[in-house]
Amino acid sequence: MVLPSTAGAEPRKITINDVAKSAGVSRQTVSRALNDKDEIDVDTKQRVLDAARALGYRPSRFARGLVRQDTMTIGLVIPDLLNPFFTEVAAAALEAARSRGWQVVVYDTGDRAEEELGTLQVISSQVDAVIGYFSCPESELEKFTRGMPVVLIGREQRTRFSAITIDGSEGVHAAVAHLVARGHTRIGMLDHHTRAEPSVRHEWFTTAAVAHGIDPGLVVGADQTADGGGAALRAMLAAHPDVTAVFTFNDIIALGALREARRLGRNVPHELAVIGFDGLQLGALVEPPLTSVALDTRGLGALAIEQIARLLSGTEALAADELVVRGELRLSGSA
Amino acid sequence: MVLPSTAGAEPRKITINDVAKSAGVSRQTVSRALNDKDEIDVDTKQRVLDAARALGYRPSRFARGLVRQDTMTIGLVIPDLLNPFFTEVAAAALEAARSRGWQVVVYDTGDRAEEELGTLQVISSQVDAVIGYFSCPESELEKFTRGMPVVLIGREQRTRFSAITIDGSEGVHAAVAHLVARGHTRIGMLDHHTRAEPSVRHEWFTTAAVAHGIDPGLVVGADQTADGGGAALRAMLAAHPDVTAVFTFNDIIALGALREARRLGRNVPHELAVIGFDGLQLGALVEPPLTSVALDTRGLGALAIEQIARLLSGTEALAADELVVRGELRLSGSA
DNA sequence: AGCGCTCCCGTGAGCGCTCACGGGACTGCT
DNA sequence: AGCAGTCCCGTGAGCGCTCACGGGAGCGCT
Numbered sequence: 001m002v003l004p005s006t007a008g009a010e011p012r013k014i015t016i017n018d019v020a021k022s023a024g025v026s027r028q029t030v031s032r033a034l035n036d037k038d039e040i041d042v043d044t045k046q047r048v049l050d051a052a053r054a055l056g057y058r059p060s061r062f063a064r065g066l067v068r069q070d071t072m073t074i075g076l077v078i079p080d081l082l083n084p085f086f087t088e089v090a091a092a093a094l095e096a097a098r099s100r101g102w103q104v105v106v107y108d109t110g111d112r113a114e115e116e117l118g119t120l121q122v123i124s125s126q127v128d129a130v131i132g133y134f135s136c137p138e139s140e141l142e143k144f145t146r147g148m149p150v151v152l153i154g155r156e157q158r159t160r161f162s163a164i165t166i167d168g169s170e171g172v173h174a175a176v177a178h179l180v181a182r183g184h185t186r187i188g189m190l191d192h193h194t195r196a197e198p199s200v201r202h203e204w205f206t207t208a209a210v211a212h213g214i215d216p217g218l219v220v221g222a223d224q225t226a227d228g229g230g231a232a233l234r235a236m237l238a239a240h241p242d243v244t245a246v247f248t249f250n251d252i253i254a255l256g257a258l259r260e261a262r263r264l265g266r267n268v269p270h271e272l273a274v275i276g277f278d279g280l281q282l283g284a285l286v287e288p289p290l291t292s293v294a295l296d297t298r299g300l301g302a303l304a305i306e307q308i309a310r311l312l313s314g315t316e317a318l319a320a321d322e323l324v325v326r327g328e329l330r331l332s333g334s335a
Numbered sequence: 336m337v338l339p340s341t342a343g344a345e346p347r348k349i350t351i352n353d354v355a356k357s358a359g360v361s362r363q364t365v366s367r368a369l370n371d372k373d374e375i376d377v378d379t380k381q382r383v384l385d386a387a388r389a390l391g392y393r394p395s396r397f398a399r400g401l402v403r404q405d406t407m408t409i410g411l412v413i414p415d416l417l418n419p420f421f422t423e424v425a426a427a428a429l430e431a432a433r434s435r436g437w438q439v440v441v442y443d444t445g446d447r448a449e450e451e452l453g454t455l456q457v458i459s460s461q462v463d464a465v466i467g468y469f470s471c472p473e474s475e476l477e478k479f480t481r482g483m484p485v486v487l488i489g490r491e492q493r494t495r496f497s498a499i500t501i502d503g504s505e506g507v508h509a510a511v512a513h514l515v516a517r518g519h520t521r522i523g524m525l526d527h528h529t530r531a532e533p534s535v536r537h538e539w540f541t542t543a544a545v546a547h548g549i550d551p552g553l554v555v556g557a558d559q560t561a562d563g564g565g566a567a568l569r570a571m572l573a574a575h576p577d578v579t580a581v582f583t584f585n586d587i588i589a590l591g592a593l594r595e596a597r598r599l600g601r602n603v604p605h606e607l608a609v610i611g612f613d614g615l616q617l618g619a620l621v622e623p624p625l626t627s628v629a630l631d632t633r634g635l636g637a638l639a640i641e642q643i644a645r646l647l648s649g650t651e652a653l654a655a656d657e658l659v660v661r662g663e664l665r666l667s668g669s670a
Numbered sequence: 671a672g673c674g675c676t677c678c679c680g681t682g683a684g685c686g687c688t689c690a691c692g693g694g695a696c697t698g699c700t
Numbered sequence: 701a702g703c704a705g706t707c708c709c710g711t712g713a714g715c716g717c718t719c720a721c722g723g724g725a726g727c728g729c730t
Contacts, residue, residue, distance in 0.1 A: 090416060106425075
């Protein structure tokens, strides 16, 4: 929390009283002029407006907010704005918030735990509600957001907070079914390099594979980058040369795999099919376009805002089974 | 400006006085406890903290901001958060702001003029400074941001405001030089479909082409999308089948052209070289990776924040010739 | 003249918080 | 006993603004 380095002349803040004095009227009249209210003479209004302009007056948002409590500011916390998935979510949330006249301040934690905590600390005194993707333990969250509406994104566990869960089981099932229908029998997964526990997406894959009588054991971990996806594909093909299709943890990894396949001279989709997860818009930028289990990120953002609104107004909040975004297989060129 | 639909019970906001009463102390003691100040007994402090928690108290940011004027909020206005260029700029600005302890509220105007005006209206009463990419006339800007620090991005004209200009002349020159060195003699440009006047980037191209004795007339307009880039490439090749290299208005268009080239079976870079503009990170996602005249978006964001800080503090502001981000040719696979 | 009405405009209060100050209680010292 | 010093704590004021109210001036009407 750094003070705004107010070095220099510090011209003393101009208040509504200064304008009033300058225009020869009262505070209230100034207020009326600025807020476009009735009960004011046109000439007076103009005079006040002129005085305000001349003085460079701008109303204090704090004073205004204090008295008419009508400005909602919600904090959006994401791990990495440069990750297209979160960008899409952010854009959706922004849009949904705008339609309600709400402000959104965005915090990028850079996927670092310390930043996450620091952000929480700041946020707790700066916004009216929080939407975010947190990895810190719930107790920490609880500590800082006490009494504030919070909507989590992508948390798996049921929590004290509202959480929008992402359910890709059906979509992944459909993806595997599609691959099987195309004759693939050796299907690998490029999972996300996680600390210890395998990802939920991996579980979906396993379930789907088993359901189709496919060996679910062909799994390689990958960094959540294109390079990571490429490296993982190489590792996969080295370990299991007979793999003809891969499902990936997300689209970034899939794009890396696609690129790597081209470098290896393997034709996609004929010699190697690739299916990603997320359904990012940029999947359409590559050739062939990426087939993916797509999430409705717009819906996700809108859902989050909707739930915040309900929590805030005391209206009946959405139940956990309504706070779900389902993945849906979107076929394209890569599989 | 919609009121936060405060239907329902409306449990009356809990203030510092409620906590004070509940803990049997004065306002000031509560304040001391919450702000971790001295001159308070440990037991009292704990008692106050407990009371605050029990009541679900959370301090009003407005009241707090009103008395200690130490929170800076800057508004970041961009046309489209889904456009990777602006995402990168936003991420950079966010980071630079964070290091100063400033808040950033993001506004996405969706590239619509009405939204731009609406945003300006809102912003003027909600933030302390503005960084943004505006297309509206300067007079409108002036009207809403009077007396507020403003830093524009990518505006060409000298203005009353601080503006960070993007100078790609050298970079484009280098790009054309590179193509010429590789033996290309027929170089086209996929320009941006603009209302009437050709883009500045087009001027740079023309200048560079002429300097190398190349015909600068091979220009086709394109939508600022990948599809637009693809269509433009088709049009270009139809009109000028002998073109062997294209320079594009930006990377999105370039990526579309790359994709189209692959669809047309033209090998990149051997049968068709492509050079983009912006240097987006996602240029590395495709194969071959995109060669581009890269802009330092991080630097751009940092520069904008720095200038805001100077304008705010009365320190000597950066001059126009310091507010420049230069494009630099970044060679990669596509040319 | 007296009344009611409209049209303007100003005054007190208060939003919820922090800052500067004052002061009581208790200690240890001369 | 008297005094300075420390440790807590509370009181008034004020941040800049809006809301609810009150009230004067001017009009037309009876």
